[in-house]
Amino acid sequence: MTKPLKGLKVLDLTRVLSGPFCTMLLADMGAEVIKIERPGIGDDSRHFGPFKEQESGYYMLFNRGKKSITLNLKDNQGKEIFKNMVKKCDVVVENFKPGVMEKLGLNYEVLSEINPQIVYCSISGFGNTSSFKKRPAYDLVAQAIGGMMSITGYPDKPPVKVGSSLADMSSGLFAAYGIALAVLNREKTGKGQSVDISMIDSIFTLLESNVVRYSIGEEVPTRIGNRHPISAPFDTFLAKDGYIVIAIANDALFAKFAETLxxxxxxxxxxxxxxxxxLQNQAELKQIIESWLQDRTVKEASELLLDSGIPCAPIYDIKQTCESKHIQEREMMVELNHPKAGKVRVPGNPVKLSDTPASIKEPSPSLGEHNLEVLTELVGLSEGDIKELIHRGVIDKENS
Amino acid sequence: MTKPLKGLKVLDLTRVLSGPFCTMLLADMGAEVIKIERPGIGDDSRHFGPFKEQESGYYMLFNRGKKSITLNLKDNQGKEIFKNMVKKCDVVVENFKPGVMEKLGLNYEVLSEINPQIVYCSISGFGNTSSFKKRPAYDLVAQAIGGMMSITGYPDKPPVKVGSSLADMSSGLFAAYGIALAVLNREKTGKGQSVDISMIDSIFTLLESNVVRYSIGEEVPTRIGNRHPISAPFDTFLAKDGYIVIAIANDALFAKFAETLxxxxxxxxxxxxxxxxxLQNQAELKQIIESWLQDRTVKEASELLLDSGIPCAPIYDIKQTCESKHIQEREMMVELNHPKAGKVRVPGNPVKLSDTPASIKEPSPSLGEHNLEVLTELVGLSEGDIKELIHRGVIDKENS
Known part of the structure; x- marks a missing residue:
């Protein structure tokens, strides 16, 4: 079995999260992702925990199956090597602040002159066309001004951010979709294009119907805890040993639920x-349900309710989720063999293709592991050229 | 300018949110999406608020630019018409509970016999290969057992769900990416395949490094409010008139911040x-920052801090976000002209392609609006056939 992106060559300038997640999605599907890192230091996330044998688990997760080369893009010879690679590759992805690639003389306009087929994707906080594009934007900033925090949490408590870096993750995913679209279009036209993804736009899109509740319904949606805006009982409820979610949105199901109680x-x-x-009397209903739950554990209650076909679930912590039968069966935890850290488990890929499935087998690369391979085979440099580059600090020695 | 998915014909059996969001992403990019709805009733979301002139804003948002036909898939003639369409289309998308399409005799195995090029995407709570696939799964259930609720909220407060239906939205987005991959693969092999997306797998993927903090770091990440796991000050802070987020992750930036204070x-x-x-002394630091903020409004404080290059932001409510200059400039709110509801504003598309941009111009269809067009042009039925079908209740009269 082959993979859907086999043959696609991706030059990956991304660091930390949004960009590396995007190119991970491409690598899982068979793209040859060449990650270009700073000599000596590499992607900042190589220095983020958790660590195993001094190797970053964070880096391992998002950079599995990629190649790593080191290249100083501020050096003229480094730039030439990069441009040479652009001629021979299909996609460039970067998540610098807007303006950085221009300053390096490596922006889309320049690269598309060199290779009109190139698909160039940038991921940034505000995108390339916003007045605010120069503003620093972390995930927390995007969740704040993208509206998500205002609707997450309890009405009588401060706004809450989503527990994971949702602006980074969603922008990485929209970027992967955008790249696939641009590659598909190129199959027809022979021409590449640029894909411009903003973390704030991405969060904003995930607000779903909250936007039209304002723009069409003339209401400003706010925090309602774990409740449903128009159905009840559809919430978190306290049982003897923790919380359970119960989700009932129609009368037939409520009748069954009442019987079960x-x-x-x-x-x-x-x-x-x-x-x-x-919904009008949901507070009183919640009391009735919680008084039924107070003598029952989450496990006891969910077994009883599921037997009656009532949608409900325990609230799993990260360990319970990772070790759940569902996650195992769906191959959503996979084992990689890392040359230094040994066997490690990382999340699988949620896009399950029947004929060309993702296969996650290769670990993340060490810094500059593929310098020699890429610079000789792709760029066509001689060993002498490479020695000279190492000497000048434009690249690192392999596995330094 | 053309669009990247121009020419791609999609049969859309989806209802409510995850599936309609997926096919919206395809329609925005030029696919011809033919939504197949139940005669007389249509997609449940036609009956969800907010309403304008009795038309659902929820439906308008997720079904813009699609065609609507009504077809009873339980009727033998309805099935034959559907199979006939499958022969002439590229993609089928559904978000029924696993087993429904099999019961209708319209599952992937059957449809791929009819058209081996078909790409068949299913979106469901647990996916097609989980032991739990028959369990009812709403967004709240997926957020609970996908681990997201356990890491969202404050440590001394109950788990919190993400304010929007993130499991639905993310599974719709992964589905769109999966469909693009399968279509790309088909360009090379001439063969379709199935794409199986689970809401729980999707949420699990968005947990990002929280998974490896457990599987590699042997810690079980839990709720830490709006703080950052390894940096400070990186949190929400109370100012004179509301909350502000400040995000400082290095010493140089903190020195500037201290000066600004x-x-x-x-x-x-x-x-x-x-x-x-x-980080160790973040509680004390928070007090110092909040005592500086108590005499300043969010606007005053953020202007001062941004002038010094400190990443910070107000927490916008949905109205403030929708009306923000950024969202306007990025065309993330677009106006549609709906034949019954008139002018309405809905969110734009976050995938900004330079040469083949999304264009969101067509409103959502009325129920069965394209019955005649699709059944004559695509299926090749005569007007007599169609009258007979209406008479038997297999389809609706147009614009009923």
Whole structure:
């Protein structure tokens, strides 16, 4: 079995999270991703924990299956080598602040002159066309001004950020989709183009119907905890040993639920007989449910409820999720053999293709591991040229 | 300018959110999306608010630029019409519970016999290969057992769900990426395949490094509010009139910040002189920052801080986000002219392609609006056939 992006050559200038996640999605699907790192230091994330045998687990996750070369892009010879690679590759991805590639003389306009087929993707906080593009933007900033924090959390508590770096992750994913679209278009036209992804635009898109509730419904949605805006009971409930989520959005299901609670009369009660009425009286309903739950563990309650077909679930911590049967069965945790760190487990890929599945077998590269291979085979340099480059500090010795 | 998916014909059986968002991403990029809805009722989301002139804003957002036909897939003639369309189309997308398409006799195995080039994408809670695939799974369930709720919120407060339906949205986006990959692969091999997307796998992927902090770092990450796991000050802070986020992850930036606060000595203080020390003493540091903020509005503070290059931002509510200069400049709010509701504003598309941009001009269709067009032009039925179908209730009259 081959992979859908086999043959696609990607020059990867990205660092840390959004960009590396994007190119990880491409590498998992068979693209040859050549990560270009700073000599001596490499991607900052090589120095982020957790560590195993001094190797960064953070770097391992997002850079599996890629090649690494070191190249000083501020050096004229480094620039020439990069331009030479652009001639022979399909995609360039970077997540610098807007303006950095221009300052290096390596922006899309320059690179597309060298290779009109090149697909050039940039990921940044505000994107390339916003007045605010020079502003520093971390994930937290994007979640704040992208509106997501204002709708996450409890009404009587401060706004809450999503626990993971959602602006980075979603912009990386939109970038991978954009690159696939540009490559598809190139199949037809023979011409590349640029793909400009903003973390704030990405978060904004994930707000889903909250935007039209404002722009069409003339309401400003705010925080409602874990409740559903129009259905009840659809929330987190406290059981004997922790929280359970229960999600009921129609009357038939509520009738079954009331029976399971041993209180079938609830579904006849005028306070609770329709979804609308249940929503109006959700606080009282929550008390009734939590008093039923107080003698039952999450496990006991969810078994009973699932037997009756009621959508519910425990709230798993990260360990419980990682070790869950579902995650195992779906190959969402895979084992890699890292030359220094040994066997490590990292997340799999959620895009399950029947004929050309992702296969995650190669570990992340050491810094400059592929200098010799890439510079001789792709760029066509001689060993003498490479010695000279190492001497001048334009690249590193391999495995330095 | 053309669009990257021009010519791609998509049969869209999806309802409500995850699937419609996926096919919206395809339609924005030029695919011809033919939405197949239940006669008389249509997609449930046609009945979700907000409403304008009795038209659903929810439906308008996720179904812009699509065609709508009504077709009863339980009827034998309805099935035959669908199979006939499969012969002439490229992609089928559905978000039924696993098993529904099999029961209808319209699963991938059947459809790929009819058209081996077909790309078949299913989106469901657990995916097609999980033991739990028959379990009901709403977004809240996926956020609970996908681990996201356990890391969102404050340590001394219950777990919190992400304010929007992130499991639906992310699975729709992974599905769009998977479809693009399968179409790309088909360009090379001439053969379609199936794409199987799970809401839980999608949420799990968005946990990013939290997974390796457990699987490699042997820690179970939990809730830390809006703080950063390894840097400080990187959090939400209370100002005179609301909250501001400030994100400082290195010593140089902290020195500038301390100067801006008029307390340059802070960066020399042993409690705060390194990122590590600031993290250990973040509670004390937060008090110092909030006492500086108590006399300043969010606007005043952010202007001062941004002038010094300190990453910070107000926390916008949905209205402030929608009306922000950034969102306007990036065309992330676009106006559609709906035949019944009139002018409405909906979110734009975050994938900014330079040569083949998304253009969002067509509104969402009325139920069965394209029955005649699709059934005559694509399926080749006569007007007599169609009258017969209407009579038997297999399809609706147009614009019923």
């Amino acid at each position: 041993g209180q079938p009369e609830l579904s006849q009660n005028k306070k609770f007989n329709t979804d609308f009425n249940r | 008029g307390q340059p000595e802070l960066s020399q203080n042993k409690k705060f002189n390194t990122d590590f020390n600031r």
